[in-house]
Amino acid sequence: MIRSLLLIAVLVLVPVTGFAGGGETVPPPHHHWHFSGVNGTYDKAALQRGYKVYREVCASCHSMKQLSFRNLTDLGYDDSQVKAIAGEYSVVDGPNEEGKMFERPARPSDAFPSPFENDKAAAYANGGALPPDLSLIIKARHHGPDYIHAILTGYKDAPHDAHLLEGQYWNKYMPGHVIAMAPPLSDGQVAYEDGSPDTLDQYASDVVEFLTWAGDPYMETRKRTGMKAIIFLLVFAGVMYGVKRKIWSDVH
Ligand code: HEC
Known part of the structure; x- marks a missing residue:
């Protein structure tokens, strides 16, 4: 009896207090995304803006x-544009015939260069907190698109009972509310060229669209194939029903 009461208490209290997950979590507000739903597609203009936000800020x-730079053709850039974008970066290559590493302009086949040489250097530069690689971050978080939009827009003044250390910030949607990333975005920070609003909310939506594409570049093909398969199965089921009626039509 006592054991089952304890079990019930644990089952109820753990999700409510979240003590197993390292602090309180607030569900992120739900957004309607261009890419959601069975017919959802990526909005290329939003992808390009999101890439600009990533490139200039994150x-x-x-x-x-x-x-890799060549993946950017999915965003609607042609080969020469991708070549020009890659050429703005330099990457380390080599060794050359003298055995030395050297820098050269990036080519479309190169992977995006990382901001730090390794994870230790990245954490050291960020007060001990490692900025995670963003390639698959949308998949790595529950309700990825909504959650990351919420994190980017969820910085608030810390309540007075919160204990923040140097380099920590209060964020409504971060599990436990403490995050070691300074608010990366604010109104007017990135200059859009297509007339979209230069607002925090717009930046957050666009960078989420970009990160979703990065984690799932074949989504559109997958959804189209799924649709075709369902239509085929429906037609096939109809045909088989007709066949069945024909075959059994003499049996009364
Ligand atoms: C000045 C460095 C810096 C910049 C710029 C920055 N971040 Fe971060 N970011 C961090 C650090 C450090 C962490 C780890 C925070 C932690 O573990 O508390 C982090 C964590 C995150 C996380 C993970 C949150 C989680 O659930 O664990 C996401 C998502 C993220 N950043 C997205 C972005 C995006 C998108 C941008 C650009 C708009 C950006 N960041 C810009 C340093 C940065």
Whole structure:
């Protein structure tokens, strides 16, 4: 009896207090995303804006090791544009015939260069907190798109009973509310060229669209194939029903 009461208490209290998960969690507000639903597609203009936000802001701390410049053709850039974008970066190559490593402009086949040489250097530069690689971050978090939009827009003044250390910030949606990333975005920070609003909310939505594409670049093909398979199965089921009626039509 006591044991089952204890079990019930644990089952009820753990999700409520979240003590097993390292602090309180607030569910992120739900957004309607261009890519959600069975017919959802990526909005190429939003992808390009999101890439601009990543490139100008997030890339100074976060790597995206799974992406290569040539993947940017998915965003609607043509080969010469991708070549020009890659050429703005330099990467380390080599060794040359003297055995030395050297820098050269990036090519479309190169992976996105990382901001730090290794994880230790990345954590050291960020007060001990490692900025995670963003290639698959949308998949790595529950309700990824909503959650990351919420994190980027969820910084608030810390309540007075909160204990923040140097380099920590209060965020409504971070589990436990303490995050070691300074608010990366604010209104007017990135200059959009297509007339979209230069607001924190718009930046957050666009960078989420970009990160979702990065983690799931074949989503559109997958959804189209799924649709075709369902239509095929429906037609096939109809045909088989007709066949069945025909075959059994003499049996009364
Ligand atoms: C100045 C460096 C810096 C910049 C710029 C920055 N971040 Fe971060 N970010 C961090 C650090 C450090 C962490 C780890 C925080 C922690 O563990 O508390 C982090 C964590 C995150 C997380 C993980 C949160 C979680 O649930 O664990 C996401 C998502 C994220 N950043 C997205 C972004 C995006 C998107 C941008 C650009 C708009 C950005 N960051 C810009 C340093 C940065």
